[in-house]
Amino acid sequence: DAGITQSPRHKVTETGTPVTLRCHQTENHRYMYWYRQDPGHGLRLIHYSYGVKDTDKGEVSDGYSVSRSKTEDFLLTLESATSSQTSVYFCAISEWGQGARNTIYFGEGSWLTVV
Amino acid sequence: KNEVEQSPQNLTAQEGEFITINCSYSVGISALHWLQQHPGGGIVSLFMLSSGKKKHGRLIATINIQEKHSSLHITASHPRDSAVYICAVLSGGGADGLTFGKGTHLIIQP
Numbered sequence: 001d002a003g004i005t006q007s008p009r010h011k012v013t014e015t016g017t018p019v020t021l022r023c024h025q026t027e028n029h030r031y032m033y034w035y036r037q038d039p040g041h042g043l044r045l046i047h048y049s050y051g052v053k054d055t056d057k058g059e060v061s062d063g064y065s066v067s068r069s070k071t072e073d074f075l076l077t078l079e080s081a082t083s084s085q086t087s088v089y090f091c092a093i094s095e096w097g098q099g100a101r102n103t104i105y106f107g108e109g110s111w112l113t114v115v
Numbered sequence: 116k117n118e119v120e121q122s123p124q125n126l127t128a129q130e131g132e133f134i135t136i137n138c139s140y141s142v143g144i145s146a147l148h149w150l151q152q153h154p155g156g157g158i159v160s161l162f163m164l165s166s167g168k169k170k171h172g173r174l175i176a177t178i179n180i181q182e183k184h185s186s187l188h189i190t191a192s193h194p195r196d197s198a199v200y201i202c203a204v205l206s207g208g209g210a211d212g213l214t215f216g217k218g219t220h221l222i223i224q225p
Contacts, residue, residue, distance in 0.1 A: 031210065031212065033212045040217070041217070042201065042215045042216060042217040042218055043158075043201070043203075043215040044215075045211065045212060048210070048211055048212055050210045056210075056211070058211065090157075090158065092212070094212065096205065096210070102145075102146050102163055102165075102205065103148075103160055103163050104148065104160055104203075104212070104213060105160070106150075106157055106158040106159070107157065108156075108157040109157060
């Protein structure tokens with residue numbers, strides 16, 4: 001199994017509070033992703049990173065920010081949580097390109113409930 | 116943006132049946148992944164395909180690049196195969212990762 005862990009795994013928070021989810025990898029993979037998974041939508045990309053301090057927005061980035069100060073850590077922050085951000089959040093890591101394995105590994109998910 | 120469509124959305128079958136899940140996409144790709152997600156569980160990659168066919172145990176995945184179509188087959192299905200199967204495609208250089216289908220929810224009844 002790839003070394004990728006998410007924390008916390010479960011969290012209940014109140015509307016308007018900030019929340020940070022952490023993704024930690026031990027594989028030294030260049031690419032890291034945050035997805036959310038909701039019924040009827042499948043997995044949707046929130047933000048991604050292609051290196052330390054190199055990040056970009058995905059299709060559902062509003063209300064979220066990210067940071068990657070080290071290769072191994074990718075943080076997702078909800079500055080002011082809303083009920084619409086209740087979801088399951090998955091982190092993923094990968095290496096793409098010539099000579100790479102072109103595969104992807106997912107964390108076990110973080111269940112976030114905003115009340 | 117690549118559009119990924121899976122069919123069927125839901126499938127219930129009896130143990131032992133041959134299962135086929137289909138995936139089509141709209142734009143040329145560099146690779147296609149089949150992923151498996153058990154209820155409440157994480158997501159694992161079953162196959163990565165760029166051409167042809169791959170087999171792993173009772174699972175077979177095929178891809179037709181010209182027709183922009185892939186299939187996942189399960190032979191001699193078993194209740195432990197019950198899961199959501201997700202098709203995902205990698206386009207271009209891959210920096211922004213995969214584009215996912217909505218998944219096929221498979222239930223195998225004993």
